Amino acid sequence: MKIKNKEKYIGIAMISVIFMAFFIANKVFIQKPKVNNEDIFVSEKESVEETKSVANKEKPKGKKITVEIKGEVKEPEVYVMEDYSIVKDVIVEAGGITEKGDLNSVNQAKKLRDGDCIIIPSTDGNSRPVSGGTAMPGGKDEIININSATKEELMKLPGVGEVTAGKIIDYRESSGGFSTVEDMKNIGGIGDKTLAKFKDKIDVR
Known part of the structure; x- marks a missing residue:
């Protein structure tokens, strides 16, 4: 149990x-x-x-710049762009090139500067690209914008070497730019005689 x-x-x-x-x-x-x-x-x-x-x-937050594009583009106009924009950006903004547009001589990677005028040439050679300025009528020498031109572009001016071109850029950056072409005489080495050599080849646009 x-x-x-x-x-x-x-x-x-x-x-x-x-x-x-x-x-x-x-x-x-x-x-x-x-x-x-x-x-x-x-x-x-x-x-x-x-x-x-x-x-x-x-997203980079830069200042705005004003750039003109003309020549063989579909919508030639003055455009407000970001300050980090390149030539290709304003070409796209203008609707692209026309059928006659020729980009072979255009540096599309070049950084735009305020006041630049970009001219897209045509395949028949009636237009020509610009160096920081605007082309003169009749296919003559280009007008260089001294408020946006590079050192190399400034050195194309008669009587302007590497040193003087550097002084031009230094003055431009320290003073906020040129108001008139005559302001070039404020730069050491540029007097009335030197300015007369290229006065008709520059602008401050």
């Missing part, structure tokens, strides 16, 4: 152990953690905001 009772207790104990083991396993391995939908929404929103913030930071 005692043996039977002992076996009975052992059986009950084993059942209890099995039940508890099953309960614990269910609690640890089967039950899924609750997900807070609100937390997910907030996290996604923050991620989107961070992406927008990074995108905005990557």
Whole structure:
């Protein structure tokens, strides 16, 4: 009789152990953690905001410049561009070149400067590109804009070497640009005689 009772207790104990083991396993391995939908929404929103913030930071914020483009383009006009724009950008802004447009002699990668006038030549040679200024009528020498021309372009002027070209650029940057062609006489080495050599080849547009 005692043996039977002992076996009975052992059986009950084993059942209890099995039940508890099953309960614990269910609690640890089967039950899924609750997900807070609100937390997910907030996290996604923050991620989107961070992406927008990074995108905005990557966009350069420069000053505006005014550039004219004419010649063999579909919409010749004066355009307001970002100051980091290149010649190709204003060509695109003008609707691209015409059927007669010739880009072989145009440096499309050149950085634009305020006051530039870009002339797209035609394949028949009636137009010609510009060096920081505008072309003279009749296919004569180009007019150089002294407020935007590079050192190399300034050195094309009669009597202007590398040193004088550097002085022109230094004066332009320190004074905010030339108001008139006569302002060139404020630069050391350029007097009335020197200015007379290229006065008709420059402008301040």
